[in-house]
Amino acid sequence: MDRDRLIIVVSGPGGVGKGTIVDALVQRDPDLWLSRSWTTRVRRPGESEDAYVFTSPEAFEERITAGGFLEWTEFLGNYYGTPRPDQLDGAGAPDIVLEIELDGAQQVKRRYPQAILIFVLPPSREEQERRLRGRGDPGDKVLARLRKAETEEPIGRDQADYLVVNDDLDRTVDEMMTIIARERCR
Ligand code: 5GP
Numbered sequence: 734m735d736r737d738r739l740i741i742v743v744s745g746p747g748g749v750g751k752g753t754i755v756d757a758l759v760q761r762d763p764d765l766w767l768s769r770s771w772t773t774r775v776r777r778p779g780e781s782e783d784a785y786v787f788t789s790p791e792a793f794e795e796r797i798t799a800g801g802f803l804e805w806t807e808f809l810g811n812y813y814g815t816p817r818p819d820q821l822d823g824a825g826a827p828d829i830v831l832e833i834e835l836d837g838a839q840q841v842k843r844r845y846p847q848a849i850l851i852f853v854l855p856p857s858r859e860e861q862e863r864r865l866r867g868r869g870d871p872g873d874k875v876l877a878r879l880r881k882a883e884t885e886e887p888i889g890r891d892q893a894d895y896l897v898v899n900d901d902l903d904r905t906v907d908e909m910m911t912i913i914a915r916e917r918c919r
Pocket of ligand 1: 744745746751770772774780804805813814815832833834835836837838910918
């Protein structure tokens with residue numbers, strides 16, 4: 734490969750559709766590799782077993798101590814983390830996609846300033862709430878995620894290299910493919 738590996742960080746408030754977007758991106762583009770995070774959150778009903786490495790707080794903390802995460806954070810009472818860079822370096826495809834929240838995105842940016850931060854916005858708060866409720870989280874969790882979104886959004890808008898409004902999945906994925914193609918040409 735005669736260009737640098739891209740690190741594409743996709744972030745944005747809960748219920749914005751990041752997971753669906755990154756799945757569509759890696760399906761469309763074989764040069765993209767999606768990192769699989771660890772979490773201590775319990776699996777949602779119907780959520781795929783390999784959406785995360787679902788693990789215990791003890792195992793997660795052991796891995797923190799061993800320096801096994803590129804970044805990690807606590808988000809609404811659970812740990813989430815990206816396994817270390819040797820995995821990134823050894824990834825099969827040239828370019829890497831991380832789907833993580835904003836604190837983790839900032840950690841990645843500090844470590845890899847060339848990383849590209851794409852912050853995804855919902856078309857409206859109402860639509861975001863509808864999507865959050867639709868995935869079966871209990872009501873208090875939905876409210877906590879909406880509150881978190883309100884604090885994350887201004888920071889995300891400020892720090893992002895690109896802002897994308899997810900009003901239509903295909904259009905959003907097209908827009909992100911255009912961004913990635915442009916970054917590959919730099
Ligand atoms: P969820 O519980 O809805 O799957 O994820 C909650 C939040 O954690 C989402 O914003 C998601 O992007 C983020 N997240 C998922 N994996 C990671 C990770 O490895 N690191 C960080 N910092 N955030 C993550």
